[in-house]
Amino acid sequence: MHVVVIGCGLAGVTTAYFLRRSGAEVTVVDRAAGPARETSFANGSLLTPSLADPWNAPGIFTRLFKSFGSADAPMLMHAKQIPGMWRWGLRFLANSRHQKFEESYLHNTRFAIFSQQTMAEMRAETALDFGYTDSGILKIFEEQSALDEAVKVAHWLKQVNIRHARLDVDQLMETEPALQPIRDRLVGAVHYLDDEVGDARLYCEALHSLLSENQVNFRFSEQVLDFELKPHGIRAVRTPSGRLAADAFVLAAGSFSRGLAGKLKLGIPLVPAKGYSITVPVSENVPRLPVVDDTLHAVVVPLGGKSLRVAGTAEFAGFDTTIRQERINNLIGLLGRVYPQVDIGGKGLEAWSGLRPMSPDGRPILGGCKLDNLFLNTGHGALGWTLACASGRVVAEQTMGEALSYDITPFQLSRF
Numbered sequence: 244m245h246v247v248v249i250g251c252g253l254a255g256v257t258t259a260y261f262l263r264r265s266g267a268e269v270t271v272v273d274r275a276a277g278p279a280r281e282t283s284f285a286n287g288s289l290l291t292p293s294l295a296d297p298w299n300a301p302g303i304f305t306r307l308f309k310s311f312g313s314a315d316a317p318m319l320m321h322a323k324q325i326p327g328m329w330r331w332g333l334r335f336l337a338n339s340r341h342q343k344f345e346e347s348y349l350h351n352t353r354f355a356i357f358s359q360q361t362m363a364e365m366r367a368e369t370a371l372d373f374g375y376t377d378s379g380i381l382k383i384f385e386e387q388s389a390l391d392e393a394v395k396v397a398h399w400l401k402q403v404n405i406r407h408a409r410l411d412v413d414q415l416m417e418t419e420p421a422l423q424p425i426r427d428r429l430v431g432a433v434h435y436l437d438d439e440v441g442d443a444r445l446y447c448e449a450l451h452s453l454l455s456e457n458q459v460n461f462r463f464s465e466q467v468l469d470f471e472l473k474p475h476g477i478r479a480v481r482t483p484s485g486r487l488a489a490d491a492f493v494l495a496a497g498s499f500s501r502g503l504a505g506k507l508k509l510g511i512p513l514v515p516a517k518g519y520s521i522t523v524p525v526s527e528n529v530p531r532l533p534v535v536d537d538t539l540h541a542v543v544v545p546l547g548g549k550s551l552r553v554a555g556t557a558e559f560a561g562f563d564t565t566i567r568q569e570r571i572n573n574l575i576g577l578l579g580r581v582y583p584q585v586d587i588g589g590k591g592l593e594a595w596s597g598l599r600p601m602s603p604d605g606r607p608i609l610g611g612c613k614l615d616n617l618f619l620n621t622g623h624g625a626l627g628w629t630l631a632c633a634s635g636r637v638v639a640e641q642t643m644g645e646a647l648s649y650d651i652t653p654f655q656l657s658r659f
């Protein structure tokens with residue numbers, strides 16, 4: 244069976260791995276010059292079941308409304324995007340009702356735990372090197388009421404086996420001594436014990452090397468332009484170099500999946516939510532654990548003992564990936580607030596932006612659709628790294644006609 248995978252980010256390359264493992268002949272097509280050149284390039288690096296909440300928590304409307312006109316709000320909506328987003332936006336708001344939000348939260352969290360298990364098996368099988376660590380993450384707080392609220396959520400997450408510890412300031416300093424300079428401002432933290440870290444780009448590159456040695460064919464710098472149809476399915480994709488026929492196709496083109504699906508008259512409710520990261524080299528007193536700042540929707544993550552990555556913020560700005568200085572300043576400000584001892588100084592700072600493929604209920608969009616031989620692996624929003632292994636595995640299983648190792652009913656396109 245020959246399968247063409249469209250896209251070589253986290254979703255595409257992971258699906259290719261599981262397809263190949265099941266014996267498929269696999270071709271991965273990507274318009275970029277190599278793996279992970281778009282949203283999977285410099286993300287927050289967190290594999291984080293504890294942060295699997297969709298963004299449309301109850302009260303989101305008020306927060307978005309307040310962001311109008313404020314260029315440095317953590318979540319920012321550009322007025323000129325509204326006409327093209329209204330249908331998606333209404334669904335997004337409908338999914339912010341308490342019950343819907345909690346349902347999606349729990350679906351994502353369970354799937355994220357399955358993804359961790361799947362990745363552990365994959366690491367054992369492949370010995371991929373991508374800076375993996377498993378120290379957990381810290382949510383730190385300056386206000387007692389915010390900490391108490393976070394502890395309530397942490398208790399609620401126990402129902403899906405998410406483990407945590409509440410830390411007072413002394414315990415927090417013991418767990419992460421690099422926070423000592425801001426000790427007096429803090430009231431405590433929630434330590435989620437099972438979250439992990441890994442560099443998504445290194446993972447994609449390592450998997451690409453491994454699969455290249457295992458007869459997977461990668462066609463880079465080749466854009467899928469259109470499809471050739473057959474009754475109930477796809478016969479081939481068309482690219483500038485001609486047609487590429489296959490028995491089955493996996494659409495894993497991130498935020499661009501919607502446009503490609505549109506050519507098949509298939510509606511996938513996705514919008515791009517732009518996020519930013521900065522990566523700063525550090526030489527001494529490197530923090531051990533990732534730190535999450537809830538108010539700014541941002542994380543500070545130590546990578547490989549050599550750098551800190553600060554990632555986050557959300558901007559609905561269409562497909563524009565321009566790096567705007569005020570958003571970068573937000574992240575530099577956060578880093579300075581958490582680790583004032585880190586010398587940023589502009590030296591070697593790398594700024595990046597990427598487009599999260601956001602579905603209106605914050606869950607990924609996985610599996611079959613009205614075309615018999617097309618399978619979707621997209622819509623992961625802010626969780627594409629966390630959910631990569633689970634999604635790649637089940638989409639590959641369905642493509643190959645195998646029994647599914649996880650029930651993907653909550654993630655199917657047909658829910659919309």
Ligand SMILES: Cc1cc2nc3c(=O)[nH]c(=O)nc-3n(C[C@H](O)[C@H](O)[C@H](O)COP(=O)(O)OP(=O)(O)OC[C@H]3O[C@@H](n4cnc5c(N)ncnc54)[C@H](O)[C@@H]3O)c2cc1C
Nearest residue numbers: 250252253254274282283287289467497518626627628629
């Ligand atoms: C700032 C930021 C921080 C984040 N932090 C985290 C985090 O800490 N943890 C987490 O779990 N997730 C995080 N995410 C989310 C995660 O990075 C994304 O969900 C994930 O990268 C999406 O992967 P993907 O493979 O679906 O898309 P992409 O990585 O964008 O890959 C899609 C690929 O499709 C290709 N493509 C598109 N159109 C075509 C075409 N027509 N023909 C051929 N190829 C095409 C593109 O070139 C691209 O390579 C973050 C995202 C951002 C922006």
